[in-house]
Amino acid sequence: MSENYNTACKGTISLNKEWVIMKDKQLTTNQGVPVTDNQNSLTAGERGPVSLQDVHLIEKLAHFDRERIPERVVHARGAGAHGYFQVYESMAKYTCAKFLQDPKKQTPIFVRFSTVVGARGSADTARDPRGFAVKFYTEEGNYDLVGNNLPVFFIRDPIKFPDMVHAFKPAPDTNIPTSSSANSRFWDFISLTPESTHMITWLFSDRGTIKSYRKMEGFGVNTYNWVNAEGEAVYVKYHWKPREGVETIDRHEATRLAGEDPDMATRDLYETIASGKTVEYEMNIQLMEIADELKQSFDPLDPTKTWPEDKFPLMPVGKMVLNRNPENYFAEVEQAAFSPGSIVPGIELSADKLLQGRAFSYADTQRHRIGTNYLQLPVNRPKVAVSNNQRDGAMQYAPYGGGTVNYEPNTLAGGVPHEAPATGTPAVYHVEGNIIRKKITLKDDYTQAGERYRSLSKRDQDHLVDNIVDSLGKAKKPIQHSMVDNLTKADVEFGKRVAKGLEIK
Ligand code: HEM
Structure with missing residues (x-):
């Protein structure tokens, strides 16, 4: 039987310390069982087929099959x-x-x-x-x-974030990035989002590379x-x-x-x-x-x-x-x-x-x-004790400290864990108004974008204009026009220079 499991009947491993298992010299399965042959699958005769009872092989392949988690929806790299x-x-x-x-x-x-x-x-x-x-x-x-x-962002309302990211990521039909292309979804979205003008003056300067x-x-x-x-x-x-x-x-x-x-x-x-x-x-x-x-x-x-x-x-x-x-x-x-x-x-x-x-x-x-x-997980967990009654769920690992009480308030566990004393006097904020969907009144989408353009050195202005022209130049003409409009509202010279680069009158 030991042959079937690719293990030997001898060999011990330490179960005392979590990471000792990983660092031991001896090869084991994930269950900690010694592995004596990691090169040859268990087969019927030396030429196969492979036996389903090779639990080490099955575990190894199955774990490998699950080695990726979803990448971050943004900031994946x-x-x-x-x-x-x-x-x-x-x-x-x-x-x-x-x-x-x-x-x-x-x-x-x-x-x-x-x-x-x-x-x-x-x-x-x-x-x-x-x-x-x-x-x-x-x-x-x-x-x-x-x-x-970069010190500012493209948008000011979170309801726009998923659309913004969709427009920036590869196209849903082709999976091809389209920022600098004839079908630029990036410039399409940005040209219709005037509050992004300031961010564009940062992103398309050399600060973006x-x-x-x-x-x-x-x-x-x-x-x-x-x-x-x-x-x-x-x-x-x-x-x-x-x-x-x-x-x-x-x-x-x-x-x-x-x-x-x-x-x-x-x-x-x-x-x-x-x-x-x-x-x-x-x-x-x-x-x-x-x-x-x-x-x-x-x-x-x-x-x-x-x-x-x-x-x-x-x-x-x-x-x-x-x-x-x-x-x-x-x-x-x-x-x-x-x-x-x-x-x-x-x-x-x-x-x-x-x-x-x-x-x-x-x-x-x-x-x-x-x-x-x-x-x-070690990288995420606080370095102070976590003490509450949030329980269970997939991959629960933390021991709860035992006991029969998993609710608060309680007397059976002496009221523990109890609410912490406040660190100081809480701040009080006054809020009033109707519940509405409305842009802020003081939008001013362009002033700081213009100030930013004028604050750049001649070289940095040249790079900014050149970088925009290079990318926007591949977008459809109506999108180029509406971008030039936005940039002109920020600074007339800025708009003119981009228009010239795009050969727009
Ligand atoms: C409504 C606006 C925003 C939403 C809904 C949003 C949402 C997200 C989401 C869902 C992630 C992935 C997190 C993960 O998988 O761990 C993420 C990552 C990130 N976001 Fe945002 N984001 C927004 C705006 C911003 C802004 C304004 C900044 C910068 C100030 C920013 C900086 C980051 C950073 C640095 C990461 C990567 C974190 C890491 O390294 O794991 N985001 N964002």
Whole structure:
């Protein structure tokens, strides 16, 4: 019988420590049973056929058949690293979040950088925003800051997000990307989405093509609230500044690298850390008093807008140091799950509509992409105890601590786990209005796009115009016309130059 199972009757393995099983020298099945022949299937005679009772073969093939999970609906291509975050000085004046109080404390973090549109195996240098997602394993649970390398976004209402992503991804009939083609679904959508004009001035500048994650900025994009122990709230926007400065490449180099070295940014991050060097970014914030939000010429909660830095100066908060590579890409990077809804006391979501939609979407997709108990995986689970009565579900792994009581409130377990005491005075927000579907009144889709164009150097303006003309030039003429209209509303010279490049009068 032992022959049938490809195992020997001798050999012991340790069941005591979880990962010892993986690291033992002796080959075993997933049940931990020793495998004595991993080269030959069990067959009737040496030439076959194969016997169904070769349980090792069946298990090996069946596990292999299931080695992929759904890729992320966006940001499928990514690279990650571990490290820590440390504040320069206490932020108690603005937030009671514990990890932002003590300059001596290092909070462990995991970061995942990504592109947005490309599939899991796509090129690192494609024109795209780059994701910049940071998970802080704080003493009050996990805080995720899920940002991008560009400071604004294409849309301001989450109801548009699925359409936007559909338009950016390969076509549903052919599975061919269409951004720069005669049938450009990207430009079709963008030309009908005037609030994206500002984002286009960033994405089609050379900021949209990079070759190293070490040399790009990060932005929270959405507005959050920081709340101190007295319950006083302030609006906050996040900026990450790379220690090594910002470096971009032009589209010709991006295209060349996409062919010659498509994994450039992934390898660059891995090899830098493997060589013993660290990768560092400084967290900066902009703050705005909530009382001032309606006094601005733009809507501060609109993620298609930046806050002018002369009025809302950057304040350095602390540094992030990446110093450890993942040991297993799938376990740590592919299964990493970030969500703007992962917040800790002292940090709250603002009313920013896009952010509110995001707070739902991430955990929802992760329950599908990874599974109900995705937060129990080592890369996702908090480094503090998780204590509640949410039970069971596929792949339940965490022990509950025993006992017969799985509800709250209770007396039978002495009322445990009980509600935690509040960290400070809760912030109170006043909301009023009719329930309606309506665009914000202060849309102003073009002013900041024009300002951005005029702030660029001559070279950067030339690249921006050239990059747009190169891509938009392949779209249908009516789409080109409506794009030129939008760009002209941002800046007349900008519109004229793109029109000239497209040979539009
Ligand atoms: C309504 C707007 C948005 C929706 C519905 C949305 C939804 C999603 C979804 C479903 C994922 C996949 C998550 C996963 O499978 O783990 C994702 C990933 C991501 N999103 Fe968004 N997103 C939105 C806007 C934004 C914005 C404005 C930013 C930047 C500030 C952003 C940054 C990211 C990043 C960095 C990731 C990758 C996280 C990782 O590395 O795993 N998203 N988004």
